[in-house]
Amino acid sequence: MSEVLARVLVGSLVVGAVGCGGEASSRPRLPAVHMQSGRCPVTRPVSAGDVPPALTGLAGSDAAAAFGKGGLWVLLPTAVEPNAVVRKGGYDVKVAWYLQGAGDLRVAGTRIDGPGRLSYGSAYAVPGEAARMQPSTLTISVPGCYVVKAEHDGASITWVFRAIA
Numbered sequence: 001m002s003e004v005l006a007r008v009l010v011g012s013l014v015v016g017a018v019g020c021g022g023e024a025s026s027r028p029r030l031p032a033v034h035m036q037s038g039r040c041p042v043t044r045p046v047s048a049g050d051v052p053p054a055l056t057g058l059a060g061s062d063a064a065a066a067f068g069k070g071g072l073w074v075l076l077p078t079a080v081e082p083n084a085v086v087r088k089g090g091y092d093v094k095v096a097w098y099l100q101g102a103g104d105l106r107v108a109g110t111r112i113d114g115p116g117r118l119s120y121g122s123a124y125a126v127p128g129e130a131a132r133m134q135p136s137t138l139t140i141s142v143p144g145c146y147v148v149k150a151e152h153d154g155a156s157i158t159w160v161f162r163a164i165a
Contacts, residue, residue, distance in 0.1 A: 029108075029149070040113060040145035042079045043067050043159035054131035055098045062096075071100030071131075072155035074148075077163075084143055084163040093138045093163055100131040101153030109138065109148040112160070116141045118148070 045065050055073055056063040065076045075096040077083040084091035097105060104125075109118035123135040140146060143163045150157050 040162045041160050042145075042162055043076060045076055052098070052100075052131070054100065058098065058131065058133050059096070066098070067159055068098065068155075068157050070153075070155040072105075072150060072152040072157055073098035074150065074157065074159060076159065077161050079162055079164075082164045083161075084140065084165045086165065087139070090139050090141050091143065091163060091165055093140060093161070095136050095138055097134045097136060097150070097152075098131070099126070099134055099152055100129070101155075102129045103153045105134065105136075106151045107136075107138075107148060108150075109146050111140070111142070111144045112147050113145040114142075116144050116146070118146050 045067055048064060051063050051066050052073070055066060059066070059075060062075055065078075066073050067076050068074055075098070077093050077095060084093050099105060105122070107120035109120070110116070111118065117140070119139045121137045121139060123137065126132040126134050138146075138148065140163050143165045145160065145162050147158065147160050
């Protein structure tokens with residue numbers, strides 16, 4: 001992650017968390033992120049050599065936009081062109097997850113450069129423990145800079161993206 005995100009202070013903000021199918025028993029705790037005015041510390045993909053082979057097999061060339069660890073990865077939204085689609089009352093940002101292992105995917109997020117909210121909705125939950133891709137939508141109230149924390153099967157990742165309409 002970027003230098004700015006390295007200044008993360010551990011906090012206990014919990015916002016907009018939902019599990020697959022709405023059955024998650026716990027919510028991820030978001031860190032409090034402090035950023036320099038006007039800058040969004042967008043998370044960069046990991047190097048190609050660090051991406052699990054099963055993710056590359058499932059996502060093909062899209063795996064070049066992957067960030068994660070263990071059995072929890074996200075295909076990061078583009079940071080250079082529009083990635084948020086207008087919908088009634090907000091915007092949708094499509095995000096694909098790579099999961100391996102059992103259990104729900106739990107996601108929480110919030111805007112960090114001003115007021116705004118984020119909610120998570122899974123297109124469908126893919127059951128089982130095998131490596132799989134799971135499509136989802138992050139619904140945001142306004143374009144801006146957002147931090148997202150996801151948890152699955154003991155793995156946890158935190159990443160930042162800029163929603164562009």
